[in-house]
Amino acid sequence: MNLNWLDAFLISGLFSVVVIIGLALLLHLQLGLTRIANFGVVGFFGIGMYSFGVLFTKVDWPFGDLPAFLVSLAFGTLVAGLSGLLVGWLIADLDEDGVLVGTLGFATVVFILATTEQDLTGGALGLGGLKFPYDVGTVKADEFLWLIIVIIVVTLIFLYVWWVHRTPYGRLLIATGANEPLARSLGKATFRTKLWLFAVGSAGMGMIGALFGVMERFLAPENLGIDVTLAAMVALVIGGTARAWGAVIGGFLIFGFFDIIVQSYIPFPKAWYGQAIPNAKLIVEGLVLMGVLLFRPLGILGAMRRDKLMRRVHG
């Protein structure tokens, strides 16, 4: 396959945008619908990535790469889901501040574990030995195929999240977020609802982490910085927390602009790409976030508009 037309920066840029959108979509279910402000996104992302990576590289698999990859991916997803269940059980009945501190604390725990458990994770030196579960020729072709696979996964997540608004389950999530005592008085098991949503959402974040790890090929604690959480949060808030499209639009606007257009298409001097542009990116993200919160607090897409949705579904 001739991929000369494709810029390597474009692949990595698009990949990071798609990963952020995937995380932001899962965050939309937790924060936008059920109003659980999960500030530990990177914790679940990271625990999935490392559980996957450790199992994949440390075990002497008796069978081929693809089954080994699938088993490890399932393991990473499961570990992230179980930690989501545990953290969710601890935070589900706390107020917003408690949820913030609890989830942020979990992300810190994961970061510290990745740094200190050197036998398993390689510590600050990192964990190498990850590879694509296939080989289609060049590295570029492998990466391109991986990008396509992750785009398909994130599209499926989007379709589910978009559709959930049109189901009784989605209505339950919105009601739980909007007025939990009232939902409870209508016979809704709100604690269980929040717990399972949190666990399943975290499992999804862990799976995305594992997919991200494959593309990185080398896992290091610096992948687990708060910037991952903030990227998902910023994308969602700018696009609109209450809308499924919010994650997509916010992700493309902010991260698409920097990671694709600035990286690949604007001929800044090479030296700028080391420090100046990443820092400028953080500054612009912060400014845009402040601007959006000041002038359009519900994000670009605005309020949920159940009235229009109901008319479309039952009209």
Added chain:
Amino acid sequence: MVSEMQQATVTRPQIRVQNAVKSFSGRVVVDIDDLTLGDQPIEGLIGPNGAGKTTLMRMIMHSTPLDRGTITLFNANGGGDVVISNLPTHWMAPHGLVKSNQVIMDFDNLTILDSMLLAVSTAKYEQPHRIFDEKPLYDDNVERMHEYMEYFDLGDPMRIAGSAGEKKLLDIIRCLLLEPKFLMLDEPTAGLPEEITEKVVGLVRKLADEGTSVVIVEHDLNVIWNLCDDVHFMAEGSVVLRGSPEEIRQNSTVVEKYLGEGHV
């Protein structure tokens, strides 16, 4: 005829509150030795502000936990007796016990239709993997919902309830859609226009005739005198008097503590 009526009294759901105590920062708000609600189809609960009426109802729903005591629901959904003071709030509606709210409560973002669908929906529909259940849920319940919409002249249901009165009414409709066997109404007519109040009262009568036990807390005493078969008078955390509306409104203690001479 007599045996039929006895039958009806036997199967009517009842709530028995025993040794129930609730205090807030040292002040005892509710202290009830033994109280049975639901002997009569419609019972009123009246008393001065701070008597503990709302707290008692919240204790029954377990949205306010008890300090101690036992509350039992007899003839719950399915016929059995359930000790509800051990159960979390979300188990009350499945057992047939439902309460409307004194303060205005609504889900922002959810339309009137959403609210009604939420009330009629059960856990069976609300699973993450049941992604094609919206239409069956709607189709199975659309007639029931339309009856209420037409009866109360709600207009377009695909909008968010606007006024306080509309939200209050929606709260009551949600309760009715749950098909309660034991219905508690906390100031149902406060903030409602008169013609809506009459419609609500009419529905409550109909429900009671069909076998639901109703308990009403209400400050509009005309509603109490006209609607209730029996009235409990509450003061300082316990029920001090019980009787027919006539007996209560002529009782000197009630007159002195609550009604004032003008109301006799």
